[in-house]
Amino acid sequence: MTTRLDYLRLEAAWGVDSGHGVAGWTDITEWWCMDAQTSISRGAQGEQQACQPGLLSLQALNDAGEYLPDNAGSPWHPHVRTDVPIRITYRDPALPGTLVSAETASLEGGTTGGWLTSYLGASAPVTLASSTAQAWDGARSLLITWPTSGGSVGAVASAQTVIRRAYRATVRVWIPAGSPAVRFGDAFGQTPIATSTLTGAWETLTVSWTATDGRVYLAVKPSGASSAGQSVYVDGLQVDEAAAVATWSTAAAPVRSRFTGYVQSWPAIWSASSLSGRVLVTAADRLKRLGASAALRSLVEEEILYDSPSAYWPLGEGDGASSAGNISGSATVRRLSQVQYGTGGAVTFGSGTGPGADGLSAPILAPVDASNGKTLRSISSAPLNAIDLGGSILTYSVTVAAFVATTTASRTVLRVSAPLNITLDVTLDGTGKPSVVIASPLEGLTLSAASTVSISDGATHLVAVSWDHATLTVRLIIDGVQKASVSLSGTGLDSPVAPPWDTVEVGRDGALYAGTVAHVAVWPSALTAARLAELYTAGMTGCSGESSDTRIARYARLAGVDPSQVSLDVGASTSIAHIDSTGMAPLALMQRVADTEGGPLLVDRDGMLVLHSRTRRYAAPVDAALPLEYCTPPDAGWSLEHDDSGQVNYASSTASGSPAVRVIDQASIDEHGIYRRDLDLVTTDPDEALAAAQWLVSRHAEPQTRPVGLLIDLLTISDDLIEAALALDVSSRWQVIDLPPQVAADPFDLFVEGYTETISGTGWTLVPATTPADGGTVWTLDDDALSVLDGTTTLAY
Known part of the structure; x- marks a missing residue:
């Protein structure tokens, strides 16, 4: 007898990081041991507690050693390792749906949806347009107009699939008389090919296959040569699992994730009486990774490192240091060391301060005069602006920047040099106004452009020069604002490659810099003024004053989480302060912000990092109302408790x-x-x-009254309630109805804070951790029921 347990699937992403949005899941359900208990835990135990990393434990068959890391005979070798992405999903095949967007399926929005043109080796593309001339469903279809070709052109729509799972794709085509028949199937041979036979009428083409790739590219193309102007109308594309009902639908296929995370361990186990092997799989979601990540540096350091500098010297060494270390990770870049010009002068580490929000000291350069004193210089053994283009190393764009503070004019702040004495300087004139100066003695060339604002005012400034070789423009950017620019067009420096910059120096002979310097960095790219403004803000204020969601997104990005894997409510806290991130794990920083927001921070069942704003629970709608008969364990009771929990x-x-x-x-x-x-x-x-x-x-x-011991039986709950029960998650508002007559309050009105989910060969249950939801009814302006104070409403913030 088929039960809902048969609709649960176990999947792994071998050799790819699906946590970064890469599609590469493989169905491994046949190895899942349902006779052993599978456990999933997510969220928190109470409203005033932080969400913990989601955890999964299960057993899988290992009879042939499939899950032994060193078994070269495993079909998954060599990818059986820790940190493999793993997930559990649920799909009721009785519910129709499609794996492409509704617009791609039906075209009713007047666009071409997700259909794309494909040359497929042809010399000319097809033309795609929304059309009302023919329609299989609704009022529109996709009109594909062929060019003159040998049949290699096509229109393609793609869908994500799970390897080893069976699928079915159906499309409807209407071919005008005189136009060629069409073929339908995967452009790269993953599916069979279906060929049309009719003209002047709608025809259904269907292909079925078992996925061998994480994505299918379904092409409609002529079965033979086509002439310009010939066409086909396409409508009703549906891609779904082969086991699902074939009813036409534009709704998203109802695949429900139950857990997405990363394998932490899978030790092989054997029973004492059997040689049949198993592995005990334990996994945790991304939250554990963020908590275990290496401690961060200050925010400005992390932001500078985020853009992959080729050289970076924070210059935070303490008193007694004589040089500064490079933390870019480049093995070709040396320390920033002192160079003596003339006599006298000093560079004193640890005696100054940098931009202020970094928690670091900074060196002060104190020359005797413009010609007697010391600079800080580093010479790289490879160009600092080298990039790899398809295996060819080219020198291209570059940005150099530093935080500086000086009261001395007529000096050079920064110099970048290349062979043949080519130099790129930031100099200060007699009034402290900065200029960018480019000199190429071999070309007899000197280019310059000046700012109109002085920076020799003793304040800290971010001074940067961005050499954009794509546009042949060199920009002087001060505190994130472009102040001047120089064009390289028509000069000897406008060749396809830029000078190979290999030397960085704070100051130069004859114009020795006097003042504080910090965070000298070089990037092999042209940073924009907007990006440099972010670095300036990170250094000066630590980005103080931004919203909670913006700050958490920033920490996530710096921790390496792809932005596509982050989904944050707009924060109600809009004045987040600077936090010294030095030595803190990303999760600890995010949690401090979430605590201030007053909403949970967690990873959802699809693996997305999410933040719930505190406003999400204000007057929240009911997500599920379930009768008590489906919410109590069959062999145990439940209770109402009135105590000081959370008081x-x-x-x-x-x-x-x-x-x-x-x-x-x-x-x-x-x-x-x-x-x-x-x-x-x-x-x-x-x-x-x-x-x-x-x-x-x-x-x-x-003290609050709350039910204890509630349990939702996902195996026996009625069909009309299962989808609502499966959707219950952290912050869901859940009502338990049809209570005993002794209970005064009917229904129980609850917020879900977390849960434990248990799956076995005979059962599937969900035990939610809850808090009362009655305090979530907040005062609302001009609402007849909710604008009354001293009643059932509460002033929110």
Whole structure:
């Protein structure tokens, strides 16, 4: 007898990192041991707790050693290793759907959807257009007009598939009389080919196959030679699993992820009485990776490193240092060392400060005069602007930048040099106004452009020169704002390759720099003014004042999470303070921001990093209302508990740079005693800190009643409720209805904080961790029911 357990699937991504959006899943369900318990845990145990990494444990058959890392005979060798992406999905085949977008399937939006033209070896492409002349469903179809060709052109739509799973693709075609028949199938031979036989009528073409790749490219192309102007109308594309019902639908195929993460271990195990082998698979979601990631440097250092500099000297060495280390990772770049010109002068490490938000000291260069003193210089054994283009090493664009502070004019701040004495300087004139100066003695060439604003004011500035060889433009950018530019067109420096810059120097002979310098960096690319403005802000303020979602997205990006794998609510906290990230793991930084936002930070079942804004729960709609009969264990009872779990009647809250504020509920304290919680919020807004404390005490001053021991039976719950039950997740609002007559409040109104999911050969259950949702009804302006204070509504923040 088929049950819902038969619709669960186990998948792994061998040899690819599907956590970065790469499609490469393989169905390994046949090795999943359903007779052993599979356990999934996600979220938190309570509203005032942080979400923990999602965890998965299960057993898989290993009779042939498929999951032994050193077994060269494994079909997955050599990819059986830790950190393999793994997931569990569920698909009810009775629910129709498609693996392409609704617009690609039906074209009703008036576009060509996800259909693309493909040359497929031909000399001319097809033309795609939305058409109302013919339609199989609705009012529109895709009109494909052929060029003159030998049949190699086509229109292609793609869909993500799971390797080793069976699929079916159907398309409807209408061919005008005189136009060639068409073929339908994968452009690269993964599927069979279906060929049309009719003209002047709609015809259905279907192909079925077992996926051997993570994506299928379904092409409609002429079966033979075509002439310009011949055409075909296409409509009703549907791609779905072969086991699913073939009913036409433009709805997304209802594939429900239950867990997505990375294998932590899979030790091989054997029972004492059998030689049949198994592996015990344990996995964790991305949250564990973010918590175990290497500690970060200061925000400005991380932002500079994010753009892959070819050389980077933070210059944060302490007192007594004589040179600065390069942290770019390049083995060809030497330390930034002192060079003496004339006599006297000093470079004193640890005596100054850089941009201020980096927590580092900085050296001060103090020459005797313009000709007597010291510079800091590094010579690389390879060009700093070298890039690899298909195996060819070329010298191209470059950006050099540094944070500086000086009161001395008529000096050179930075010099970058190349062989043949080609130099690129940032100099200060007699009033401290910076200029970019390019000199090529062999060409007899000197180019320059000047800013109109002085920087010899003692303040810290980010000075940068961006040489964009694609546009042959050199830009002087101060504090993230372009101040001047030089064109290289028509000069001897406009050749296909740029000078091979190999030397960086702070100051130069005859114009020795005097002042503080920090974070000298070189990139083999042309950074934009906008990007340099971000670096300036990171150094000067640590990006203080940005919203919670923006800050978490920043930390995620710096931790290597692809932006496509991040989905964040717009944060209600809009004044996040600078946090010194030095020595902290990315997850710890993100959690501090999430705590300030007042919403959970977690990885969802699809592997996406998500943040829920605190406003998500304000007057939230009910996601599922389930009768009690489906929410209690068959062989155990459940209880109503009224205790001090989560009680808070004394809150102390601190904003960044502000004294602590205190909010208490004296009546609750008098009756129950003090239940204290301290909030250390990374906001620059003291009003937000006060509001957070007020919100906490207003909702939790009194003990709350909550059900304990509820369990949702996903195997036996009715068909009309299963989709709602499967959708329950962290922050879902869940109501339990049809309660016993002794219970005064019907329904139980709950928020899901986390859950444990258990799968076995005979059962499938979900045990949610919940908190009461009644405090989520907030005051709303001009709402007849929700704008009444001192009732059932609460002032939110």
